[in-house]
Amino acid sequence: MNTGISRPEEAGTDNSRHKELDVLALVCNWCTYTAADLAGVTRLHYPAQVRLIRFMCTGMIDMRYILSCFLDGADGVFIGGCHPGDCHYLTGNLKARVRIKGIRPVLESVGIPPQRLRLEWIGASEGKKLQEDLTSFARVIEQLGPSDYKGMNLV
Amino acid sequence: MHNFSLIETRGDAGKAVSMLLARLLEQNMVQAVIVPAAVPPSVLPMTRLLNNPADLDQTSPLAPVAGVSAATQAAKISRGPQEIKIAAVLRPCEIRALVELHKLNQAQLDNLLVIGLECPGRLENQDYIDLQDQNQDLDQRFYRDEDLQSRIAITCRSCIDFLPENAHLNICVLGLDLDQQAGIAWDEGPGADAARALELKPGQEPGERGRAVDSLRSQRESAREEVMSRSRETISSSSGLQSMIAHCLGCFNCQRACPVCFCRECVCSREAFEQNLEMLHTRAGRTGGIRLPAGMTMFHLTRLAHMAHACVGCGQCSSVCPIHIPVADIFRTVAAATQKELDYKAGRSPEEPIPHLNFSTEGDQ
Ligand code: SF4
Numbered sequence: 001m002n003t004g005i006s007r008p009e010e011a012g013t014d015n016s017r018h019k020e021l022d023v024l025a026l027v028c029n030w031c032t033y034t035a036a037d038l039a040g041v042t043r044l045h046y047p048a049q050v051r052l053i054r055f056m057c058t059g060m061i062d063m064r065y066i067l068s069c070f071l072d073g074a075d076g077v078f079i080g081g082c083h084p085g086d087c088h089y090l091t092g093n094l095k096a097r098v099r100i101k102g103i104r105p106v107l108e109s110v111g112i113p114p115q116r117l118r119l120e121w122i123g124a125s126e127g128k129k130l131q132e133d134l135t136s137f138a139r140v141i142e143q144l145g146p147s148d149y150k151g152m153n154l155v
Numbered sequence: 156m157h158n159f160s161l162i163e164t165r166g167d168a169g170k171a172v173s174m175l176l177a178r179l180l181e182q183n184m185v186q187a188v189i190v191p192a193a194v195p196p197s198v199l200p201m202t203r204l205l206n207n208p209a210d211l212d213q214t215s216p217l218a219p220v221a222g223v224s225a226a227t228q229a230a231k232i233s234r235g236p237q238e239i240k241i242a243a244v245l246r247p248c249e250i251r252a253l254v255e256l257h258k259l260n261q262a263q264l265d266n267l268l269v270i271g272l273e274c275p276g277r278l279e280n281q282d283y284i285d286l287q288d289q290n291q292d293l294d295q296r297f298y299r300d301e302d303l304q305s306r307i308a309i310t311c312r313s314c315i316d317f318l319p320e321n322a323h324l325n326i327c328v329l330g331l332d333l334d335q336q337a338g339i340a341w342d343e344g345p346g347a348d349a350a351r352a353l354e355l356k357p358g359q360e361p362g363e364r365g366r367a368v369d370s371l372r373s374q375r376e377s378a379r380e381e382v383m384s385r386s387r388e389t390i391s392s393s394s395g396l397q398s399m400i401a402h403c404l405g406c407f408n409c410q411r412a413c414p415v416c417f418c419r420e421c422v423c424s425r426e427a428f429e430q431n432l433e434m435l436h437t438r439a440g441r442t443g444g445i446r447l448p449a450g451m452t453m454f455h456l457t458r459l460a461h462m463a464h465a466c467v468g469c470g471q472c473s474s475v476c477p478i479h480i481p482v483a484d485i486f487r488t489v490a491a492a493t494q495k496e497l498d499y500k501a502g503r504s505p506e507e508p509i510p511h512l513n514f515s516t517e518g519d520q
């Protein structure tokens with residue numbers, strides 16, 4: 001997918017230590033994804049292990065998508081949505097928030113520490129915040145190391 | 156509950172309770188009753204709808220068995236014409252499931268007179284059938300025979316929610332000699348109306364009851380702590396979780412038997428989520444082949460993510476698993492963590508909003 005942002009490896013940044021970690025960012029089309037576009041235009045880099053996946057709204061992120069990410073070997077899942085009050089579909093972001101609150105204890109119970117899942121509100125104009133949030137999240141994931149579910153042959 | 160009355164059982168408590176239900180019909184307090192009954196050739200009491208007082212003598216309201224959770228059927232019929240009032244005899248976990256279903260718009264509570272049964276546990280269906288063969292008076296005997304009580308379903312052995320909540324009228328069995336007497340308890344409102352129609356006189360609750368409840372609770376609490384800490388430990392790693400569900404056949408029995416899993420079609424069985432050959436092919440290359448049907452971990456985690464807040468701990472999922480996976484242990488463990496985090500308890504109150512439907516703009520992410 002073309003994220004509109006130059007990937008650090010293309011920009012020649014050293015990212016060898018991130019190689020084996022995967023962070024998926026499930027982002028809302030109207031805010032965070034637009035912020036990513038803006039970040040791209042302003043040539044702000046974000047960590048190489050992050051892959052953006054665009055959703056029309058965080059409200060359509062069923063818990064299953066989050067589970068799929070982890071079961072398929074993601075080490076971290078980042079969700080970026082519109083600030084409360086700004087959701088294009090009014091309450092999608094609030095639904096996302098309550099689902100994430102609900103899924104955290106489930107993840108934690110099965111050995112996926114809650115720090116591996118993060119929700120941030122990133123408005124369309126907040127390219128800088130996108131970079132900062134993704135960078136700090138990637139750092140947390142780096143500290144945690146690979147997820148217990150990575151590479152598992154699951155039934 | 157504030158009012159308590161003893162009823163004479165004359166050696167058959169089930170019959171005494173059946174007679175009260177018949178009286179509710181005669182007095183036109185309700186127009187129908189749902190209660191477990193085994194009608195020959197069946198020996199396994201299953202939920203039965205009755206509306207003729209004369210038919211009530213074939214029912215087994217105290218049978219220590221629940222073929223399936225009666226909550227599903229109670230919820231279904233409660234949505235019918237609201238003029239038909241129904242008395243429903245339900246176990247504590249069935250009432251909790253009914254409350255959850257009500258909050259999910261799957262049940263009406265207004266036309267139900269909920270009669271809760273204090274529950275020392277239920278036997279597994281097959282065990283009940285086998286024991287029935289050897290004990291003619293199993294339903295009565297169960298309450299005095301500790302040996303029989305020790306054979307209850309594995310989930311029930313560590314259940315601490317054995318007293319009915321949110322019922323209008325309770326059938327009390329703990330701390331009583333059921334060969335002599337059973338108890339009925341009620342609060343103001345529909346329960347009191349029914350008690351009046353049944354001409355129950357409020358009296359003193361025997362002190363022995365409190366002691367019996369406390370001792371059962373402490374025994375169950377330690378059993379629960381043991382089960383929960385063991386399964387907490389096991390499922391807390393991917394390999395531990397795998398070891399628990401490795402033999403899952405993918406039959407979906409657990410999901411179908413779950414009283415709070417109310418979707419007509421489970422998202423896990425939807426074509427949209429079925430893995431196609433292309434996906435399986437990629438994955439098989441990565442993981443040294445792939446077992447089919449695939450996605451059992453995904454199935455269980457999805458059901459946990461969607462329903463852990465609503466799990467009432469009835470144990471039906473474990474009871475129906477053909478390969479004896481302790482599904483309910485996994486569920487109760489995750490449910491305890493989830494419900495604590497969400498400050499919610501499944502079935503606690505019809506007024507308590509479901510956390511997932513509470514979209515407030517307050518708070519942070
Ligand atoms: S998950 Fe199992 S124990 Fe929990 S409500 Fe459903 S059937 Fe009962």
Ligand code: SF4
Binds near residue numbers: 403408480
């Ligand atoms: S009942 Fe048992 S075998 Fe069937 S899907 Fe559930 S856990 Fe798997």
Ligand code: FES
Binds near residue numbers: 059087088091093
């Ligand atoms: S449109 Fe952005 S979160 Fe709903």
